[in-house]
Amino acid sequence: MTMMGPIGDEGSSEALLSEALLLYRTAAEVFATVIEDARSGDEKAAREAQGYAREFHKALQTAMQERQxxxxxxxxxxxxxxxxxxxxxxxxxxxxxxxxxxxxxxxxG
Known part of the structure; x- marks a missing residue:
């Protein structure tokens, strides 16, 4: 992970948002894989899907707040x-x- 300077630095806020969106897309891909595994009958994946859903929701909220x-x-x-x-x-x-x-x-006058 790259350390960013203060928000006032040129482009730092855009870079931070870009990194957050990349992490969000990665989490979405992992979540999609777990869902596919759960659909194919993998019980462990089905249990993990609930945890991933919660984490994915938190990541989505965080990404949207940071974007705002x-x-x-x-x-x-x-x-x-x-x-x-x-x-x-x-x-x-x-x-x-x-x-x-x-x-x-x-x-x-």
Missing amino acids: KVEQLCKQDAGIAYHYALDFDRARDEVGRRMARLRAAGGG
Whole structure:
């Protein structure tokens, strides 16, 4: 397993999510194999399937929670608030333009 740096590092959150999804896919493949063995009459596999089902469910929940966290961090990094990206340069220009119009309309003093 590769150690990741802090979340602020370039690409670390995406790499972490990618690794989690790879582990999830691997668990799904193992679970599918156990289910096939249980269907073919393997009693041990049938008992193990219940444990794998619980672990698989936990892994799914964890992967989804981590994905939500990564998406939230990506939105924060991009300056997205309430599903809209904030363009501070454009806002600064607009405020400056309006201030200039107010100064011009003010008449002098």
